[in-house]
Amino acid sequence: MARDRCGVLLVGLTLVSMIASLYMTFLWAPTERTMGDVQRIFYFHVPSAWVAFFAFLLVFVFSLAYLVRRNKRWDNISAASAEIGVLFCTLVLITGPIWAKPAWGVWWTWDARLTLTLVLWLIYVAYLMLRHYMPDPERRATFSAVLGVVGFIDVPLVYFSIRWWRTQHPQPVMSGGESSGLEPPMLATLLVCLGTFTLLFFALLRIRLRLQRLREEADEIQDRLEQTA
Amino acid sequence: MWRAITTILWKDLKIELQTKEAFSASFVFSLMVLVIFNFTLDLTTEEAMKMGAGFLWIAFAFGGVLALNRSFALERDENCVQGLQLIPVDRGGIYLGKCIANTISMLITEIILLPLFAVFFNIDITERLPYLLAVLVLGTVGFSSVGTLISAMAVHTRMREVILPILLLPITVPVLIAAVEATAYALGADTDPSFWMRLLVIYDVIFVTVSFLTFGHILQE
Amino acid sequence: MQWLFAAFAVVWFALFLYLFSLDVKLNAVAKEIDGLKAKLARGKD
Amino acid sequence: MSDKMSDKMPADAPLLLARDLTKTFGRFTALRSLSLAVPEGEFLTIVGRNGAGKTTFLKIVSSIVRSYTGDVLLGGRNLKDADEDTRRKIGFVSHESLLYKDLTVRDNLSYYARMYGVPDRDRKIDEMIRRVGLDAKSSVLVSALSRGMKQRLSLARAFIHEPSVLLLDEPFTGLDERASGILEEVLAEFKRSRGTVIMVTHDIDRGWTHADRVVVFERGTVAKEISARETSLGAFKDEYRRILGN
Numbered sequence A: 001m002a003r004d005r006c007g008v009l010l011v012g013l014t015l016v017s018m019i020a021s022l023y024m025t026f027l028w029a030p031t032e033r034t035m036g037d038v039q040r041i042f043y044f045h046v047p048s049a050w051v052a053f054f055a056f057l058l059v060f061v062f063s064l065a066y067l068v069r070r071n072k073r074w075d076n077i078s079a080a081s082a083e084i085g086v087l088f089c090t091l092v093l094i095t096g097p098i099w100a101k102p103a104w105g106v107w108w109t110w111d112a113r114l115t116l117t118l119v120l121w122l123i124y125v126a127y128l129m130l131r132h133y134m135p136d137p138e139r140r141a142t143f144s145a146v147l148g149v150v151g152f153i154d155v156p157l158v159y160f161s162i163r164w165w166r167t168q169h170p171q172p173v174m175s176g177g178e179s180s181g182l183e184p185p186m187l188a189t190l191l192v193c194l195g196t197f198t199l200l201f202f203a204l205l206r207i208r209l210r211l212q213r214l215r216e217e218a219d220e221i222q223d224r225l226e227q228t229a
Numbered sequence B: 001m002w003r004a005i006t007t008i009l010w011k012d013l014k015i016e017l018q019t020k021e022a023f024s025a026s027f028v029f030s031l032m033v034l035v036i037f038n039f040t041l042d043l044t045t046e047e048a049m050k051m052g053a054g055f056l057w058i059a060f061a062f063g064g065v066l067a068l069n070r071s072f073a074l075e076r077d078e079n080c081v082q083g084l085q086l087i088p089v090d091r092g093g094i095y096l097g098k099c100i101a102n103t104i105s106m107l108i109t110e111i112i113l114l115p116l117f118a119v120f121f122n123i124d125i126t127e128r129l130p131y132l133l134a135v136l137v138l139g140t141v142g143f144s145s146v147g148t149l150i151s152a153m154a155v156h157t158r159m160r161e162v163i164l165p166i167l168l169l170p171i172t173v174p175v176l177i178a179a180v181e182a183t184a185y186a187l188g189a190d191t192d193p194s195f196w197m198r199l200l201v202i203y204d205v206i207f208v209t210v211s212f213l214t215f216g217h218i219l220q221e
Numbered sequence C: 001m002q003w004l005f006a007a008f009a010v011v012w013f014a015l016f017l018y019l020f021s022l023d024v025k026l027n028a029v030a031k032e033i034d035g036l037k038a039k040l041a042r043g044k045d
Numbered sequence D: 001m002s003d004k005m006s007d008k009m010p011a012d013a014p015l016l017l018a019r020d021l022t023k024t025f026g027r028f029t030a031l032r033s034l035s036l037a038v039p040e041g042e043f044l045t046i047v048g049r050n051g052a053g054k055t056t057f058l059k060i061v062s063s064i065v066r067s068y069t070g071d072v073l074l075g076g077r078n079l080k081d082a083d084e085d086t087r088r089k090i091g092f093v094s095h096e097s098l099l100y101k102d103l104t105v106r107d108n109l110s111y112y113a114r115m116y117g118v119p120d121r122d123r124k125i126d127e128m129i130r131r132v133g134l135d136a137k138s139s140v141l142v143s144a145l146s147r148g149m150k151q152r153l154s155l156a157r158a159f160i161h162e163p164s165v166l167l168l169d170e171p172f173t174g175l176d177e178r179a180s181g182i183l184e185e186v187l188a189e190f191k192r193s194r195g196t197v198i199m200v201t202h203d204i205d206r207g208w209t210h211a212d213r214v215v216v217f218e219r220g221t222v223a224k225e226i227s228a229r230e231t232s233l234g235a236f237k238d239e240y241r242r243i244l245g246n
Helices: A002-028 A037-069 A072-104 A112-132 A137-168 A184-228 B002-019 B021-041 B045-086 B091-121 B129-154 B160-171 B173-186 B194-219 C002-044 D002-008 D054-061 D084-088 D105-115 D121-131 D147-159 D177-192 D204-210 D233-245
Strands: D016-025 D028-038 D043-047 D069-074 D090-093 D165-169 D196-200 D213-218 D221-227
Touching (some): A002 A184, A037 A112, A037 A184, A037 C002, A072 A137, A072 A184, A112 B160, B002 B045, B045 B091, B045 B173, B129 B160, B129 B173, B129 B194, B160 B173, D016 D054, D028 D054, D043 D054, D043 D204, D054 D196, D105 D121, D147 D177, D177 D204, D196 D204, D221 D233
Parallel strands (some): D043 D213, D090 D165
Antiparallel strands (some): D016 D028, D016 D069, D213 D221
16 A cells, blocks of 8 residues: 555656646746757756666666575566666657757767767667567576676776767767756756656656566466466 | 686687687688678778778677677587586686687687788788787677677577677677777877777776676576 | 657657556556456366 | 584485475476485485476586575585585486587597596596497597487596486486496496485386385475385385376
């Protein structure tokens, strides 16, 4: 019962802060001078990126926990978190070009952050594929935990290599970088949106975990059925 | 531990000498990649100088994937993986033996491929040869360190030939970037490779260590 | 402005799609559980 | 260190002690808090239908499977943190040969002998090759051997490090007459030298021949223990049929 109330509270809070974020993003925040309204994409592009990174961090933490403790719950959380992380990572990769095209005239630039996001997307899509193609649940948990650890340790290395690579292969400099000259109301809007997306992440995670719990329950009943038969 | 490393190494190299499967597959495939690059891009020597490092590492990476797939496929026949699980040695040692064997087998392919590359694209590889060889070794160690670990996972999946490159290539992005940049310097480009060499060393150390520590989990049932 | 709304629509669409797919799966599993429970109850008689 | 451990052990402590073993594969429970003690020198046969947990039990005892709940003590040492010397005591034969088909007969044995740290390796390998009658084939690739020869070589592989506990998983499956003969011979000799054997088999007659005790596994636990010395094979078969029947 307490669990249910907690869930309702989480969803309610998410909805309220969603409305607040929508208001702030579209009506309250001032229009950026050089880019115009398009800059408002920023308010859900950046929080999506934050949620994706946060989700992959959780995958790493719970993968480590699984390797040490071998508790199936940790594996479930890793799986759910990776899936939602990939969802938000995809959103970053879609909203990025939609922003880049009107603002800079190109769909894609191999800038460090965008490229890192793309590589991360590839790593965690591969993670989900590994899970999908592993028939044995126990091996699946162990292997994906190892990959969750290896993949995350790779992140800073990918980042530094891409950043250094960018400095050696200069492309036309994009005017108005993502965080240049952020006015206080803009910052406030961004912070509220970050909060909203984080809440949204946890709400989705709860639903995803409930799905897994029900799945296990179904398997358990099936097991009992087979035993009595 | 030492015993496990040397015995695995001895066994894998002996099998490779007998069958030459990893070598022939990866060598022919890498060669094909180089030839196809030449056809599809039709480069002048100058352009080839600029992009040669990239071609070379694409060829190495694709060939390496084939060699790595083979590495645990041969443990799968007759359930030899169970033999690995039974033997009373440190499993990190088994990893290191496998990793060294894969590195050696990839390096042999690469070193034979190198002069062919020089001939095909009219590139002088002798100018900074020791440097080039150092890059080759560091890059290959990085590639096979994660590759050996993932190859051990991939044999237990459905679609195992496909899953290895899909898992491995994104994770080795830093190695590939660093190796290409450092190789470009070795082929005569006018850049500073010290950052890339450092990155390669760091990557190698991190991933050999992480794989060494986690391989026991992969091998157990 | 239309760029902004395009991006906005994509985010909502993706979110709905994901929630919808979760909902479908949840319903399917719930149904499966009900079916299995009924079977179990029948088996015990 | 190991001397101290054995000092602490009471004299009649079993060589192998499994306590409360539980192992699940996803939704399938292979072992349900199974406990079993095997004294030194005993020949134990485990029978039971498919999926009763027999093979899983052997895999845990041979430390192939390492994630389970419960404990296995071998000579007083917990297998979960067993050192190499403890694990070296175990020999394992299954119907899979665990041989590399692209290595020669001799190299296969040499590989396992090195891994187990067998002293005086070359002499030991020669002896094993002679024992299983493959002298003429020692530098032939395993892929060129017949199935029966492969089985014989697999026996040599399992015995190369002179184990004191022998685990057999359906060892007679697919063996030709000569290989079965050699296996019977080896088992009889192993028993005489007070080696401990745990054999999993479907073949009740063969399993009965050497057994001191027969254990029936059913749904992951021990359903029945029977002393082979106090019961006749016929009586056991009736009992077994009754257990499988319900």
